[in-house]
Amino acid sequence: MEFIQNNLDIIYFVIFCIFIGIEVIANVPAILHTPLMSGANAISGVIMVGAVIMMFQVPPTNYITLTVGGIAVFLGALNISGGFFVTGRMLKMFNTKK
Amino acid sequence: MEFIQNNLDIIYFVIFCIFIGIEVIANVPAILHTPLMSGANAISGVIMVGAVIMMFQVPPTNYITLTVGGIAVFLGALNISGGFFVTGRMLKMFNTKK
Amino acid sequence: MNVLVEVGYLLATVSFLGGLKFMSSPKHAKIGNLIAATGMIVAVLCTFWMLTTQTVPSINLIIIAVAILLGTIGGKIMASKVEMTAMPQLVSLFNATGGGCAMLLGIVEAKQASLGSSFLGMQILLLLGLITGAVAASGSVIAYRKLAGKTKDNRNIMVVLGSRTLLLSFILIPVLYFIGIIPLPFEIVAYIMAFIALVYGVLFVLPIGGADMPVVISLLNSITGIATALAGFVYGNKAMIAGGIFVGAAGILLTLLMCRAMNRSLLKVLAGKFKKGKVAEDAEEQNIKETTVSETAMQLSFANKIAIIPGYGLAVAQGQHLCGQLQQLLEKRDAQVDFIIHPVAGRMPGHMNVLLAEANIDYEHLKEMDQVNDDMGHYDMVLIIGANDVVNPAAENNPDSPIYGMPIVKAYQSKQTVVMKRGMSKGYAGVPNDLFGMDNCNLLFGDAKDSLQEIINQLKLI
Amino acid sequence: MNVLVEVGYLLATVSFLGGLKFMSSPKHAKIGNLIAATGMIVAVLCTFWMLTTQTVPSINLIIIAVAILLGTIGGKIMASKVEMTAMPQLVSLFNATGGGCAMLLGIVEAKQASLGSSFLGMQILLLLGLITGAVAASGSVIAYRKLAGKTKDNRNIMVVLGSRTLLLSFILIPVLYFIGIIPLPFEIVAYIMAFIALVYGVLFVLPIGGADMPVVISLLNSITGIATALAGFVYGNKAMIAGGIFVGAAGILLTLLMCRAMNRSLLKVLAGKFKKGKVAEDAEEQNIKETTVSETAMQLSFANKIAIIPGYGLAVAQGQHLCGQLQQLLEKRDAQVDFIIHPVAGRMPGHMNVLLAEANIDYEHLKEMDQVNDDMGHYDMVLIIGANDVVNPAAENNPDSPIYGMPIVKAYQSKQTVVMKRGMSKGYAGVPNDLFGMDNCNLLFGDAKDSLQEIINQLKLI
Ligand SMILES: NC(=O)c1ccc[n+]([C@@H]2O[C@H](COP(=O)([O-])OP(=O)(O)OC[C@H]3O[C@@H](n4cnc5c(N)ncnc54)[C@H](OP(=O)(O)O)[C@@H]3O)[C@@H](O)[C@H]2O)c1
Numbered sequence A, B: 001m002e003f004i005q006n007n008l009d010i011i012y013f014v015i016f017c018i019f020i021g022i023e024v025i026a027n028v029p030a031i032l033h034t035p036l037m038s039g040a041n042a043i044s045g046v047i048m049v050g051a052v053i054m055m056f057q058v059p060p061t062n063y064i065t066l067t068v069g070g071i072a073v074f075l076g077a078l079n080i081s082g083g084f085f086v087t088g089r090m091l092k093m094f095n096t097k098k
Numbered sequence C, D: 001m002n003v004l005v006e007v008g009y010l011l012a013t014v015s016f017l018g019g020l021k022f023m024s025s026p027k028h029a030k031i032g033n034l035i036a037a038t039g040m041i042v043a044v045l046c047t048f049w050m051l052t053t054q055t056v057p058s059i060n061l062i063i064i065a066v067a068i069l070l071g072t073i074g075g076k077i078m079a080s081k082v083e084m085t086a087m088p089q090l091v092s093l094f095n096a097t098g099g100g101c102a103m104l105l106g107i108v109e110a111k112q113a114s115l116g117s118s119f120l121g122m123q124i125l126l127l128l129g130l131i132t133g134a135v136a137a138s139g140s141v142i143a144y145r146k147l148a149g150k151t152k153d154n155r156n157i158m159v160v161l162g163s164r165t166l167l168l169s170f171i172l173i174p175v176l177y178f179i180g181i182i183p184l185p186f187e188i189v190a191y192i193m194a195f196i197a198l199v200y201g202v203l204f205v206l207p208i209g210g211a212d213m214p215v216v217i218s219l220l221n222s223i224t225g226i227a228t229a230l231a232g233f234v235y236g237n238k239a240m241i242a243g244g245i246f247v248g249a250a251g252i253l254l255t256l257l258m259c260r261a262m263n264r265s266l267l268k269v270l271a272g273k274f275k276k277g278k279v280a281e282d283a284e285e286q287n288i289k290e291t292t293v294s295e296t297a298m299q300l301s302f303a304n305k306i307a308i309i310p311g312y313g314l315a316v317a318q319g320q321h322l323c324g325q326l327q328q329l330l331e332k333r334d335a336q337v338d339f340i341i342h343p344v345a346g347r348m349p350g351h352m353n354v355l356l357a358e359a360n361i362d363y364e365h366l367k368e369m370d371q372v373n374d375d376m377g378h379y380d381m382v383l384i385i386g387a388n389d390v391v392n393p394a395a396e397n398n399p400d401s402p403i404y405g406m407p408i409v410k411a412y413q414s415k416q417t418v419v420m421k422r423g424m425s426k427g428y429a430g431v432p433n434d435l436f437g438m439d440n441c442n443l444l445f446g447d448a449k450d451s452l453q454e455i456i457n458q459l460k461l462i
């Protein structure tokens, strides 16, 4: 109960996000499934933002953590860049009729 | 700026609500326009909740305000009840084919 | 605030959302209405739950209870008694009550705000809520009166100028007040604004064509939604904010969708104008062929597949029940009779569906335009009853016509067409109809109800 | 936190939302991708804007910068080099990196959390984020390997049992830890969970059929989204929460939509099973008629309207360019050649569109199934190249067939059909195809590419 009280805003936020996520692609035609999947994949790359924030906090002497964190950022960047580029390339193929 | 800072949650809330409101009825067929209009009208009757909250705060000796507030509540209730009932009646007419 | 109250409002918000979603699909619309209504009950109940942590004088509570009771009963009665064809009027009236509630709420709160030292933002919110509420209220009343035929269109230049002036004062007065030039108490400013807004609502709706009222009601409804959301901000009430914004946003889109379904622009609707095409009003002499009741009855008796396309004229003539009789009669003779329903036939969306449902016509015989438009040639005979614009081929082949681009029922492709109308009057869009001059088309003049009755009488004899 | 940072995240959230919305409409998909990418750049930039209020050691900054640079370049190169047909593999690989990022982030934060005294909720969030990230990472790698043909399906009972056991331990270990029975530091528990999750990801994907990988990738992608949202909660970062949940929710729906487009249930897909119909595998002997290349070429040379229905076999044979040549040749002879594209022809949605686009075939000749299905009789000749399930009439007339209910291209209604395939093998769904035995159908055996080449050669001679 107290939890709900304190997190009411975030609860609304989550519910709305879920609804929007579902609603937004409810009517997508099958032909766009592959590029949409790929685009969604690119968006989930926003996890990199988390990795960067984490790296801000790592003590500069902790080399192991720095390395692991660096890899995390690298993977995130790969996901974002690759994701959007590959989606773009796919969509270029899907030109619609004029 | 400070305003944004303090009201960030509500800004997200409002944007999401607008988006949802638009998104939800983006594909409605013309035949449902009238009942949908009526249903939306009923929902906006939630203003009555505001009138009730207001009435909670009116000093019991202020007869004019009590009367005006009472009318507000009455109008709100009329909107809600009439709105949902009339929508229901309309929709009964719109039975879809089995 | 109490947690349970908050959770209740959360539930209400979600059910408004779900309700609207379901209401926009023909299959689930009824459930959607129920969901939204349940959410509303939850919202109201949890407002009363606040009483567990707050003491309210019993006189207030009694007034609230009585008001709710009367309102609920009144709404139920009005909704049950109204005739199907008067639906839009009633919706408009209900919208007026919602707007009125928002306005009164604003007025009372303005008084309180005058007493306390409420801050600028709150005062702006209150004024906005009050203005939108008042506009929605008085505008809806005029829309109601127009639909009920009690007020006529008024495109007087004074009305237009007046409404523009008032629009200006909506900005001017509050600005002058807030920078301190108007030395009145906030309360009084609020009253003035409410009054101006009420007048503006009237002037806003006056010039708009009576038949465009469904569009206007949708717009006013959206404004009520905004008023609700503004009040929600004042009370920090999420259910009010969400419900209000949902309705506001959905209402604006719905308004645009309605305009699109009629192939009109919202601006033109609001200005009370029609798109002027290059078509001269009565351009060409048409070679029309009149037919008679007995000939039509004869043709019907020979046809195997018949389509009936109903329009506004059928609604005016109240001929829906005769349509049903005609269908039964023909089906007994082993003919198949379909009704082809154009989404904006008549004067409100879905008008014809409601009409034919009232006459108990089977759903399997109600066809949507898109379902049959490719096969119009399969019908031996097409009967157009009081419809005009929705079968006008100009929408397809005349780019200059004001209705160009509107989807139509392709009656012109059928083997044989009989159009039942009283004279050569134009339809709602005011454009001539080439269909009437086509080879496969005959006109049967007369009131739709009378003609239908006579056809039925004759058919019984054959 | 800095206001500008917050506003930036708000913008990013809105553009993720808008991007997804646009991406789901064929006309605006490209813009949608751009919008979402812009939002991502905004999100990253405003994260760095935090540096204005926070000092970070320069070594950390250098590592971050290098990592981002390498990642961006690497992603760009991989995306540019990949062959069109290998797209799904690559998407899967990228998803693995996203999952990996989430997992590593969880591991590092778990270490920090072990040091500080972070509260229960945070620990649960971290564990959940770590598990989901790890499952998505290893699962996606296996999906990638399957699509690339490097790993085979494995429906071994050990795999299934193993994955169930691990699923159990996801609940058990944390619960035991939190009630204090496992006396290890949180850090270690996190490592163990990450390890288990990685193994689980592998076992989860192993039994699933290779051709179902697009569905699985979509599912894993949705899991990455959830991992992102969980990490977002840890940092209180709205853009991460919103982006993650959007992807999570959209991904789940997309997964279901994909299954529906293939007329399969998600559970069956995950179990690696096919719906078993009552149809015996090779029920009836079909009366098939073989035809020859020269006969087919002759028929083509006489036809005026020709339809080509491409399927998985054409992709395997890499015959798309020959298809283009054939079309040009026939058009020079004044025939009209349409390609009819079934949405799930091939092995990923839109596979055939990509394939034919690669061969530079004009968009006006690409027809969607629904556009032409009612007029199949208008084609003088239909050429089915390496397609099977998508033209199987059993989907329409055999309620017991596993593909019953899937929309198909109604090739069986055409005047004359030639099916090009290598032998009598079944399609992906493993069901016999009645079309092959029909009167209007002839089979031309042979690899699609070879047969096409020969037809073209012959046609040039005629
Ligand atoms: N549905 C909506 O939501 C909505 C809302 C606003 C506007 N509109 C517009 O309304 C129009 C609807 O088209 P429609 O084809 O249904 O109607 P219409 O184009 O307005 O034509 C109605 C026809 O019915 C005839 N009529 C009138 N009273 C009659 C009677 N008692 N007996 C027989 N005939 C009678 C009239 O000709 P006579 O006078 O010669 O008999 C007239 O030509 C469209 O332009 C649409 O855009 C629709």
Ligand SMILES: NC(=O)c1ccc[n+]([C@@H]2O[C@H](COP(=O)([O-])OP(=O)(O)OC[C@H]3O[C@@H](n4cnc5c(N)ncnc54)[C@H](OP(=O)(O)O)[C@@H]3O)[C@@H](O)[C@H]2O)c1
Binding pocket: D211, D212, D213, D214, D261, D262, D263, D310, D311, D312, D313, D314, D316, D317, D343, D344, D345, D346, D347, D348, D349, D350, D351, D385, D386, D387, D388, D389, D390, D391, D420, D421, D422, D423, D424, D425, D426, D427, D428, D429, D446, D447, D448, D449
């Ligand atoms: N698009 C998607 O997203 C997706 C994803 C997963 C699954 N699926 C499923 O995949 C199926 C797609 O249907 P489809 O009709 O495209 O393909 P299909 O039903 O799988 O049939 C392909 C046919 O091509 C023939 N073939 C294979 N290699 C060939 C070659 N080199 N030359 C000529 N023919 C060759 C095969 O017969 P022979 O061996 O006798 O030549 C086979 O019968 C559907 O069942 C769909 O549900 C689609």
